[in-house]
Amino acid sequence: MKAASVAVLFGLGYLGYELNSKNTELQQIATNNTELSTKLTDLEQMNALLKNAKRIQLKGVEKHPDMLAEVYWDDSKKVYLDIKNLPAAPTGKQYQLWAIVEGKPVDMGMYDQQKDTTKMQAMKSVENPQAFAITLEKEGGNPTPTMEEMYVMGTI
Known part of the structure; x- marks a missing residue:
């Protein structure tokens, strides 16, 4: 009888x-499902943005001919920045x-290279832009662009 009780206890423990x-496996599956759902939502939002926005390619200027970025400007005047191959900004x-x-x-905001660089960054909204450009400025930005530090530019 004792042996059977011990066996039952071991069985219950196992x-x-x-x-x-x-339960741990199910929690991991639920976490993965939530992450995939979030990524799908992000992709759907990105797709809607890309379908309804004007894409402006910002090409490297003479000093930086191989640099590239893209701006998406939608009907609601929102602007999104997609850095393609600018070098990391120095400290x-x-x-x-x-x-x-x-x-x-017109200042459109600062690019935050600490954010997820696989996503476009929302910038300030603007009406009737003729062009977009990116300059390298002191951290936090400048009220006017440093023209000698322009990397890319693109007209609409």
Whole structure:
């Protein structure tokens, strides 16, 4: 009788271990499912943006001929920046996006290279831009662009 009781206790212990292990597996599957669902939502939003936005290619200027970025400007005047191959900004510096409106530069915000670089970054909204450009500025940006530090530019 004691042997049977001990066997039942070991069996229950093993069953508890297996159930806990299965619970951990189910939690991991649920986490993976949530991550995939989030990625799918992001892709659907990106697809809608790409279908309804004007794509402006920003090509490297004379000093930086191989550099490339893209701006997407949608009907609601929102702007999204997609850096393709600009080098990492040096310490204390940051890339700043500019829109050219009526011949004057308008600050569109700073590119945050700490964010997920696989995603486009939302920038400030703008009406009637004629062009976009990116300059390398002091961290936090400048009220006017440093023209000698322009990397890319593209007209609409």
